[in-house]
Each structure stands twice: as C-alpha cells, then as structure tokens.
Amino acid sequence: MKKLILLFLFGSFVCILSAQKWQPLFDGKSLEGWTKYLGVPHKSVDLPNERDAKGNFLKPLEFDTDPLSVFNVIDLDGKPVIYVTGQVFGVIQTKDSFENYHIKVNFKWGNKKWPPRENMVRDAGLLYHICDLPKNNIPWPAAQESQIQEGDCGDYWPTGEVFMDIPAIKSDTSKFWVYAPGAPFRTTFYSTKMEERRIIKAKDHEKAFGKWNTMEVICWGNQSVHLVNGKVVMRLYNSQKNENGKKVPLTKGPIALQSEGAEVYYSDVYIKQLNKKPKYFK
Numbered sequence: 001m002k003k004l005i006l007l008f009l010f011g012s013f014v015c016i017l018s019a020q021k022w023q024p025l026f027d028g029k030s031l032e033g034w035t036k037y038l039g040v041p042h043k044s045v046d047l048p049n050e051r052d053a054k055g056n057f058l059k060p061l062e063f064d065t066d067p068l069s070v071f072n073v074i075d076l077d078g079k080p081v082i083y084v085t086g087q088v089f090g091v092i093q094t095k096d097s098f099e100n101y102h103i104k105v106n107f108k109w110g111n112k113k114w115p116p117r118e119n120m121v122r123d124a125g126l127l128y129h130i131c132d133l134p135k136n137n138i139p140w141p142a143a144q145e146s147q148i149q150e151g152d153c154g155d156y157w158p159t160g161e162v163f164m165d166i167p168a169i170k171s172d173t174s175k176f177w178v179y180a181p182g183a184p185f186r187t188t189f190y191s192t193k194m195e196e197r198r199i200i201k202a203k204d205h206e207k208a209f210g211k212w213n214t215m216e217v218i219c220w221g222n223q224s225v226h227l228v229n230g231k232v233v234m235r236l237y238n239s240q241k242n243e244n245g246k247k248v249p250l251t252k253g254p255i256a257l258q259s260e261g262a263e264v265y266y267s268d269v270y271i272k273q274l275n276k277k278p279k280y281f282k
Contacts, residue, residue, distance in 0.1 A: 025094060025103075025255070026269040028080040029073065036064050036071055038090035038259075039139025044115045045087065060137060061088065070259050076108075082266040084124070084259045087114045089139035091256035093130060099252030102272040103128070104216040107148060109209055110263025117261030121150040125157070125258040128217050128224070129250050131241045132160055141256065142190075144239060146217050146226045147201075148258070153215065154201035154226040154233035158190045161242035162250055166199045166234065176200055179234045201226065201233035212267075218280055222249050225280045232280065 025033065038061035041047055043054075047067060050058045061067070071092050072083045082092070109122045117123060125145045132142035142160020147153060156166060156179075168177040168186040175195040177186050179202045191197050205228040207213050216227035226234040241250040257266055 020272060020275065022270040022272050024269065025271055026080075026082060026266070031071060031073065031082070031092060033095055034092045035095055036066050036090065036092050037062065037134060037139070037141070038066060038070060038088045039134065040137050041068075041088045042115045060134070060139065061090070076265055076267075079267060082257070082269070084257070084264045084266065085114075086110075086112065086124075086259050086262040086264065088259065089261065090259050091127065091140060092259075093127075093141065093256040094254045097252055097254050098128075098219075098271060098273070100220055100274045102216065102218045102274060102278065103255060103270070104214055105257070105269045106212050106214050106267045108212045108265045108267075109150070110265060112263040114261050120261070121152075122262035122264070123150075123258075123260040124148040124262065124264045125159075125260065126215050126217060127159060127256040127258065128219065128253070129162070129239060129241075130253040130256060131162065131250055135160070140258070141254075142241070143253065143256065144224065144236075144250070146215060148215060148264070150209070151204060151206065152200070153204070153206045153213065154228045156188065156199040156201075156226070156234060156236060158188055158197050161190055163238070163240040163242075163247060164188050164199075164236045165238040166236050168199050178202070181235065185237065199234070201228070203231070203233060205229045205231040205233060218274075218278055219251070220274060220277055220281050222251050223281055235280075 040060045074083045127143035130141045130143040140159040145157040147155035165185040167183040169180045178200045218225045222239045224236045239250045240247040
C-alpha cells in the first residue's frame with residue numbers, strides 16, 4: 001500500500017513538473033497544430049476571386065485557403081521561422097485551447113509593406129483567449145490582443161466583443177488612454193473609435209528595426225500580463241466576453257498570430273501551462 005501511495009505521489013510530482021515545462025507550438029518544420037484564416041484581400045492583390053464594380057473583393061478567403069502563401073515556414077538567420085508576408089490580413093490560430101499559461105514568441109520585422117498599410121508603421125499582433133469566429137468581413141477572431149506594432153508593442157486591443165479592465169489615465173494632450181499602475185480601471189470594449197478600445201503600454205521596450213524581439217503574455221484566471229523583451233508593460237484584469245448580451249468571464253481559448261500588412265517573422269513559439277499563480281500576479 002505504501003509503495004502504491006509513493007508511486008502515486010511520484011507520478012503526480014512528475015505531472016506537475018511536466019505541466020510547468022516549455023512546450024513548442026511551432027515544430028520548426030510545418031504549421032502542424034495551426035489553422036489559417038485570411039480575410040478579404042485588398043483590391044491590389046492579383047487573384048481571380050469575385051469583385052464588385054469598383055474592383056473590391058467580395059468575400060474573405062476564410063479558413064485554410066492561402067493561394068498567395070501568406071503564411072509559410074522558411075529558414076532565416078540559420079533557424080526555421082514562420083514567415084508572414086502580410087499581403088492579406090488574417091491569422092494563424094492554434095487548434096488547441098489554453099487556460100492558465102505563459103506564452104512567448106520571438107518576432108522580427110521584414111522590409112515589405114502592403115496596401116492599405118504601405119505608408120504606415122509595421123503591424124501584427126498576438127491574440128489570446130479567442131472566443132468567436134471572424135464576423136462581418138473583419139479578418140480577426142474575437143479575442144484579447146497584445147499588440148505587435150512598431151513603437152506600440154504590448155498595447156492592448158479587443159478584436160471583437162470582449163472586455164478588459166485596465167488601470168489607465170488620459171493626458172490633456174491625447175485622446176488615448178495610457179496604462180498607469182494604480183490608476184482607476186478603464187473598461188475597454190470593441191468600438192469603431194480607436195480611443196475607446198486601445199490602451200497604450202507604459203513604456204516602449206521594442207528593439208531597433210532588424211533585431212529580434214520577444215513578446216510574452218501570461219494568463220492566470222481572468223487576469224493577464226503583457227511583457228516586451230522581458231519587461232512588464234501592462235497588467236490587465238477581468239477578462240470578459242459578450243454572451244447573449246451578458247458579460248461572462250473569458251479565461252481560455254486558442255492563440256493566434258496576425259498578418260496585417262507587413263512582413264514579419266515569428267520564431268521560438270513556446271507555451272508553458274501553469275498550475276500555480278505566477279510571481280507577476282498579486
């Protein structure tokens with residue numbers, strides 16, 4: 001009986017250890033474990049798909065239809081990476097759902113930019129707690145987002161009917177809210193007005209163009225933390241979603257990486273399942 005108890009305890013201990021180990025989400029060879037979703041292409045894209053009288057495409061490409069190879073696996077700097085051309089807006093999304101976890105991904109910008117963002121800063125994103133499919137020709141699933149954008153890495157955006165409470169202030173010179181520890185909560189929501197849904201991170205920790213950066217999101221219960229190159233840039237609280245007109249907790253879901261008009265390379269995509277509250281949470 002004692003041996004059985006010891007074996008059970010040892011097995012439980014091994015499970016706990018394995019649950020806290022980093023696990024790759026990118027195998028370095030393919031996009032196995034991910035699914036693609038691409039939205040409506042810009043009219044400058046050369047595809048035979050149906051258009052209206054003004055030359056605009058009528059429908060999104062949708063799931064696992066990637067005729068332009070927007071998402072690829074290539075070798076860069078001597079290592080395998082997920083190469084995203086950015087030519088069509090969309091995501092690659094994990095087939096698995098996650099709760100209470102720490103995800104980290106390295107990224108580096110490429111040179112190419114595409115319409116309609118050819119004259120704008122390079123943009124992408126890390127989506128987490130995905131809870132709904134893309135709707136109304138919006139190329140993103142509903143989720144919480146840690147922004148990946150030149151100069152704005154770690155900002156918060158909702159990409160659908162989701163909500164977050166974030167301590168933030170608004171200065172007299174800007175219409176945007178800025179993360180400020182200890183400030184009153186600002187409840188964000190999806191809106192056509194950028195200032196109603198965006199929260200700007202506290203400080204910019206992104207490295208210069210051409211260098212690799214590390215993005216991390218740590219989720220515990222209905223809270224999360226955004227990190228850029230190892231620095232905490234935002235703490236977020238009370239993750240929720242709209243369910244039949246009511247706000248309900250949003251604590252789990254698939255994860256996605258965005259394509260949003262700019263070349264970007266993702267590498268070393270790892271996740272760690274958590275079984276105890278991380279040090280970043282009080």
